[in-house]
Amino acid sequence: PNIQQGRQRCIYGEVSPTEAGGGSDSPAPKPAASPPSVPRPKDDFQEELVIRPLHSGDIYTSFQFRTLWETDFTRENKVSHYRLFPKSLGQVISKFSVRELHISFTQGYWRTMQWGQPYLPSPPGAELWVWFQDSLTDVDGTWKELTNVLSGIFCASLNFIDSTNTVQPSASFKPLGIGNVTDHQIVCTENLTPWKKLLPCGSKAGLAVLLKSEKLFHSSFHSQAVHIRPVCKDDQCKTTSWELRQTLNVVFDLHNSGQGKNEWSLFKMFSRTLTEACPVASSSKIYIDITDNSQGEQFELSPATPLLSQAVVLGDRRTFSVYDLTQQITFGTMRSLNLLIRGKSSDMLRPLLHAERYVAGYGLQTGEIHTLMYNNHPYRSFPVLLLDSVPWYLRLYIHTLTVTSKGKDNKPSYIHYQPSKDRVRPHLLEMLVQLPPNSVTEVTLQFERALLKWTEYTPDPNHGFYVGSSVISSLVPSIVAMDTNNSRERPLFSSFFPSKEESSYFVRVYTEPLLVNLPTPDFSMPYNVICLTCTVVAVGYGSLYNLLTRSFQIEEPSPGLAKRIANIIRKMRGVPPL
């Protein structure tokens, strides 16, 4: 990957929200009739669905909705005429001087070794990364406002993103590639509804009718994301237009959703069938991955379609059957399309880059984070950029960092480490490591667990604290020549990470989040502790006070009660005492 320092500031946030209710009211964009003197803004909407049966019997569906809009948000006169582009997001871009924004909500962890590489990787939980314009001065304040506005738009508790879990990586994230560690969080139906509202057709027409929450959330992996970025229209990049991509990746489990049968249909997966394309979409397609399977098993797809397409995606040349929903003939006589997919697809290409992470050690005082990176290429080595963001309460000791490949020490060629500040910012570690071919590289780092104040623990402190995924980004050498001609019409899933060269493609892998236990104080004890400690201090104070203010005297025995009373009376009379 490119390692030039970007001039714009990029902020990366992680989140540990719980589900939040409330509705957002992003207004449904209506096609408005503009006066003929104002030039109509050119915008374009495409939708596509890619279905890929996985080798393990599960099925992977990936929706992408792309809106391209040639406008300039940074112009002085505010843009007020929205057609396909959602107004709420347009206002966010112009108000907060955003250059790029990527937000994703994921439930579940992507199993790379069983499912292959996803078209769009995302870490468990929520992640948000933003690239601001050069002209922005108060980045921290804008970041805070932006997270609040986005949590309103997406009904997610993104306002928990603050400086304690935000990092500014120096190298891992370039416009288009920024990694962020995220926290575990539960993505729920309240996040899906506002996401659907951002689509031009809503969930009334086109592919979005399939997005019904009861089936979508009953899956092994579910990830929805919004990506906004400027794209070049041609190779010289003289003009840019804004691209909004909304993606939804779901993996349906063979046993949970599929009832153990290797037979999938749109109705079985989504409990809906398709009836029409979105009227404002310029292209609406379904791609089924039917790459020849070598095992000779029957692979059946009905209804049959004559359209075929080939694309090189993730370093592999795959063949797709295409259903064009803009053609009426696709829907047949029943005016509804229910795809039936039977049988398994071919073995997927073994992922060349794969990573795991775990915590080692015992007890609540110290521990070690081990990150394993697998390079499965038989003869090529390639460099990877590892980004780790560890919360401040796990105090990392960078002098204990060891990187070993095949048992030998492997010194990283670039290390950027920003230590944490208690209760202010997390640790940030970025390393460029060269992975030798066909090997496992292990990165270990020792840490110490901190004792927090009793108010800083979550309501269930013995559950543990989550450490977000680490991000591994790399340009992986490709066996098949990648397509570098970006101006040609290509399916959306192959054009998200444009390749600059033919021999490699960009891969980002997220590791598992970690769950770490911290030592806890006794939460029922604040009064007791204050009293007891103050007692000890008072014992010290009292002893020293006594010794400082009193002096030694010989103790005279005190007279009996009768004598004392007699003495008092005698004193009153003026007579000397007994």
Add this chain to the structure above:
Amino acid sequence: MAAPLTLLLLVAVTVRAALFRSSLSELISERVEVVSPLTAWKRVIEGLALLDLGVSPYSGDVFHETPLTIYLFHFLVDYAEVTFMVSVKKNVFRKQKFALEADRYPLDCLELIRSPKEMYYIPLKVAMFYLLNPFTILSCVAKSTCGLNNAIIALFILSTIKGNVLLSAIFLSLATYQSIYPLTLCAPALLYLMQRQYIPVNFRRASFWWFIVQYAFMYLGSLFVIICLSFFLLGSWDYLPSVYGFILSVPDLTPNIGLFWYFFAEMFEHFRLFFLCVFQINVFFYTIPLSIKLKEHPVFLIFMQLAVISIFKSYPTVGDISLYMAFLPVWSHLHRFLRNIFLVSCVLLACSALFPVLWHLWIYAGSANSNFYYAITLLFNVAQILLVSDYFYAFLRREHHLTYGLYLKRKDGSEATLVLK
């Protein structure tokens, strides 16, 4: 005198060297009773590693040593073990020299006068108490920088006893620079030096104020020089909040043998600042009353101040305790007046044994919780307070007897009891 001392040194060095090379050294350097976030060797290494990476060690929250320590260890990191042992030996030499000087000839009671023969062995006893104290050994093997701090304080005491005003001021400013609390040792140093120069401690005398101004000038001047040197080392003032802000505001709640950690872990946010101020003032607060009471006895005042600092500071370790415990043989003549010594020593021994046990139960076995360790911390501190106040009582009582006679009689001729009223 030289022979037993050399033998003692040999034994001490052997014990430490043996422990350095054994597997126990890893274990000991992780113990929270022995190292604190301020003094841990692991953190010194981390700070140096950060410096190598090009990041300021003070940009994070792991390293809290002063810049001069970085400077020192940058060159000595490979010889760390040797450095610590040398500082221990230096400590000892200073102490024993001090002990020789710290004698005061009592007035009339023959029984209470210490014979020169007794006095002869005191330096050796002090050396033994310090070198063979398990706390010191643990602290040295863990390579805690507490040993260095103790060495500086010992040098300060030596130079004060010798009467060298300039050196005393310089070492005191070094000690204050390392951790703020030795500031309170200004008062006993002033009192001792004035006593030595026969300046009466009287507010109305000009010589009194003139001496104070001189000493303050030397002290503040050297402190200023050291702070500026630290600034030039890294080119920024980052170390001030990282070192002194850390000591004063106690953000790190790592358990230790002191009172602060659990108190502030369980503190209501609203009162945090208030109690922080109270606890920090508590350390400095006893200076003036103790100085007034003990103005004739500045050496004992030094002992009391060191004890108060070691008990009430924000991140105490056993190394701090061993420093004031090394003074106890100097007051061996007070033994007849001590009231609680048996109880206190039993409690201290029991607590020292229970610390690792309850830590293991909390952190590793998971069958106890933090309250167990906290309770032992409380008990340990109460025992220390009792020890210190017992010695204070004994000292004051001896002074009283020296003035009024040892066997006191009541008005009717029977044997009297002395009470504090």
